[in-house]
Amino acid sequence: MTDTTDILSIRNVYKVFGEQPDTAMQMLRNGATKDEIFEKTGQTVGVFDASFSVKKGEIFVIMGLSGSGKSTMVRLLNRLIEPTAGTIELNGKDITGLGDADLLDVRRKEMSMVFQSFALMPHMSVLENAAFGLEISGVDKKERNRRAQEALEQVGLGEHGASYPHQLSGGMQQRVGLARALTNDPTILLMDEAFSALDPLIRYEMQGELIRLQKEQERTIIFISHDLDEAIRIGDRIAIMEGGRVVQIGTPEEIMRNPADDYVETFFKGVDVSKILKAGDVACPTSGCTIRINGSVQPFDSANNDFGYLLDNSDKLQGIVPLTGLDAAQTNVDHLMQQRVDQHAAVYSDDMVKDIVKKVANAEYPVPVIERNGTFCGVISKDRLLQTLSHT
Amino acid sequence: MIEVSLLDPFDYLSIPLGEWVEAILQYLVQNFRGFFRAIRWPIDQVLDVSETILKSIPPLIGIILSSLLGWQLAGKKMGVFCAITLFFLGMIGVWSESMTTLSLVLTSLFFCVVIGVPLGILSARSDRIEKIVRPILDAMQTLPAFVYLVPVVMLFGIGNVPGVLVTIVFALPPLVRLTNLGIRQVPEDKIEAARAFGCTPRQMLFKVQLPLATPTIMAGVNQTLMLSLSMVVIASMISVGGLGQMVLRGIGRLDMGLATVGGVGLVLLAIFLDRLTQAMGERTDASNTLHWYETGPVGFVVRAYRGIQAK
Structure with missing residues (x-):
């Protein structure tokens, strides 16, 4: 613009x-x-x-x-x-x-x-x-x-x-x-x-x-x-x-x-940050356990993460899988794809924080943030959202 | 031995102001007669024209025209009011004298506007000019008229023209003051807005300051008219005709009837002029949203004409 x-x-x-x-x-x-x-x-x-x-x-x-x-x-x-x-x-x-x-x-x-x-x-x-x-x-x-x-x-x-x-x-x-x-x-x-x-x-x-x-x-x-x-x-x-x-x-x-x-x-101080910040500002690119699926499954850490985010070669989000009980060594792409959460929620990176609060609160998993073209940029967990909103 | 008193030093410290003035006056009369005669000329012309016009209009036509003017300026009530006032003026038998007085007053008003409004604008624009003009205006308003009546006679002779002149001296100050005030009182934000849109000083004056100051300037015109009317009686001492003359003659002969008739005539004329000019001032107020040609007798004629055209 x-x-x-x-x-x-x-x-x-x-x-x-x-x-x-x-x-x-x-x-x-x-x-x-x-x-x-x-x-x-x-x-x-x-x-x-x-x-x-x-x-x-x-x-x-x-x-x-x-x-x-x-x-x-x-x-x-x-x-x-x-x-x-x-x-x-x-x-x-x-x-x-x-x-x-x-x-x-x-x-x-x-x-x-x-x-x-x-x-x-x-x-x-x-x-x-x-x-x-x-x-x-x-x-x-x-x-x-x-x-x-x-x-x-x-x-x-x-x-x-x-x-x-x-x-x-x-x-x-x-x-x-x-x-x-x-x-x-x-x-x-x-x-x-x-x-x-x-x-x-x-x-x-x-x-x-x-x-x-x-x-x-x-x-x-x-x-x-x-x-x-x-x-x-x-x-x-x-x-x-x-x-x-x-x-x-x-x-x-x-x-x-x-x-x-x-x-x-x-x-x-008194400003309502949810009106200023966009989802992309809150999501950290390093947060969330991403699993690259390009034919084979890269190793992932299921011990510390409850959910994994499946990305294809061009970083597009393909789905979210619960990781509890999964072992990186014993799984394959098909299996992961079957385990995906149905109709997962996602927010765009240019959505205002005030507009995504409800989605983040209702989701069982940290909500993934994607660009308008589908590229994954990070996740927003409930903790992260609360921290952001409590900014004083 | 002369006893010198410190407590009253004015025995030996004095300015011969009176003698000076007399000397200056003598000098002016002897050397500048032509100059003062020249000043008479424009006043003479305007006075002649206005007197000829006013005297040549038959009273009834005059009354009808004035009421139409009143109606146009301030509605039907004002029209009726004008008619009654002027009719009464005619019935007490002072129509002709009133017209003489009116022409004197209008002539002095004309010159007051010609001199006073530009002077007011100048003093609104420059604090220095205002500082100079102010004491002069004070002097013009407070100096007893009798003081300058005699010099005026010596310089200009007697009759209606010097009468107009002394009237101008007395009636000019409020117009200058109120023009100055009106322009200075134009809200700062309007001035700033006009500047922000690129007004030149001239555009500022004609498009913003004068229009916004008009109600105040009209109040000045009103005051000038009222003062002119009151001055007319004093001016009659230097043989100015009209209603003032009647009053003066009445007092001189202890003819209370004559004096009262003249006085009442003046009052009626004053009321008539006061109402008219006040109405003009109110018209220029922002609250008036109709165009002048949409109201009063002109509006009536315009509507009638449009009605005919529509058919």
């Missing part, structure tokens, strides 16, 4: 708020901390040496608690806030040095933004709001209304073009906000806590909507959130920010398995 080309790369970006950013930058280079700088100069460091890149077509979530600099970070990307130092490259072109006209062009064509507070224009109808970006770009009325109508239909508000924002519910207003951003057909969609102001049910629905839209028209989305569940649900990769720094970047599984520091670990 994701292409590996970087569409946006951010390198060593700093933002200092205050009157004398140069002094503060000098101190930062000399190794001063954020607190020291605030004490000595009264300057606030909003973003501290942020570097990351966003791949084309992915949903990149920037996560952090309030005050972590995530909202500042996203505004640096379209220069609503000017970065103090560092480079931001969009498609290989540095946008930190752009003049006014080029910057307007970037904002009009490359990046659109969705806001936490919706920020719809109360004096414009829903259709006019959705067409706002194009109106600013000077697209003629007929064309921009047509495209705005298309965008409204994408978010399911095709019928409400003539209404005014205040007549709509919060969820619908944010759909208009989303449509307004989509109308411009931007390369990158910036969403600043876009769903945080919505109630949980609507938020869940909107997340689903976003995932659906992303499937339809692969766009690059940079999503700001303080809600870890949201980040895990929609994010391909997550960057975690703390106190203006980017602490860790990675897929949800990576971050959970190897948290960079205590902060990240505590962050992930």
Whole structure:
């Protein structure tokens, strides 16, 4: 799904708020901390040496608690806030040095933004709001209304073009906000806590909507959130920010398995791991007693294993046999094949852990995990599952 | 020996402010007469046009047009209200004077808008300009009108034009202030959204700030109108015609009837203008979702026309 080309790369970006950013930058280079700088100069460091890149077509979530600099970070990307130092490259072109006209062009064509507070224009109808970006770009009325109508239909508000924002519910207003951003057909969609102001049910629905839209028209989305569940649900990769720094970047599984520091670990503590991990992550390739059946039977250890997993030459799972009372030396392929468990259960490696709990619990044997093409990758025993779920 | 008192230093420390002002004024009158005459010219033109139009409309037609306007702006009730107010105005016999006053007020409103709205926009955009403009506005509002009536007469002469001028001085500040306030009060998130979509400063002003500030600016227009009306009485001292003149003459001759008629006329005119401009302010509120051509008499005509076409 994701292409590996970087569409946006951010390198060593700093933002200092205050009157004398140069002094503060000098101190930062000399190794001063954020607190020291605030004490000595009264300057606030909003973003501290942020570097990351966003791949084309992915949903990149920037996560952090309030005050972590995530909202500042996203505004640096379209220069609503000017970065103090560092480079931001969009498609290989540095946008930190752009003049006014080029910057307007970037904002009009490359990046659109969705806001936490919706920020719809109360004096414009829903259709006019959705067409706002194009109106600013000077697209003629007929064309921009047509495209705005298309965008409204994408978010399911095709019928409400003539209404005014205040007549709509919060969820619908944010759909208009989303449509307004989509109308411009931007390369990158910036969403600043876009769903945080919505109630949980609507938020869940909107997340689903976003995932659906992303499937339809692969766009690059940079999503700001303080809600870890949201980040895990929609994010391909997550960057975690703390106190203006980017602490860790990675897929949800990576971050959970190897948290960079205590902060990240505590962050992930309350998370329901069964929603993040896939069966393939839990199964160990070495677990389970595999028996290769290629004409003859390889020796196996029946003393320590209750079940054996029969694999053919191409590692495809052929069946499961109870090993109690069997001796490797005295058995043959036919015999093993007869002893197989009827209709054995198996799960795919990309199944979410939350979806396989029941299967693992009901099976008498550790459940085998296979790839979509049938290749065996390991087993999940009840013990293993419980250990995984008890992760704190 | 002169006894020097430290506790009251103003015996020997003094600024001859009065003398200075007189000297400056004398200088201006003698050397810049042409300049001040030139200022009169645009006011003269606008005043002429508005007075000619208002005076040439027969009262009944005037009443009908105003009520249609009221209906269009704020519904049928407002239309009826306008009709009653103006009818009453005519019945107490001050129609002609009212029209003179109305033309004065509208002329000063015109210049207030032309000067005040851009000034308000400028001071909303720059804190420095606001800092300079503010004390000037304070002075314009608090300086007693009598203080500048005399210099105005010396520089501009007497009559309706200098009357309009002093009215502008008195009525301009609220419009500047409220325009400034209205633009500054536009929510930050709307501004940010507009910037994020690539608005130029000009687009920001015309597509976001002014539309969102319109209700506040309309409140400023309303205030300016009310202040203009109250100034008209004082301006009548420099021989400005209309209702103010009636009041002044009434007071001068102790003719309470005349003064009261003029006063009541002013009040009626004030109520009429106040309601109309308030209604205009409310129309620009976000809650109004119908287009202007779908409501009031215009909507009525449009619907009728569409009905005929449909047949």
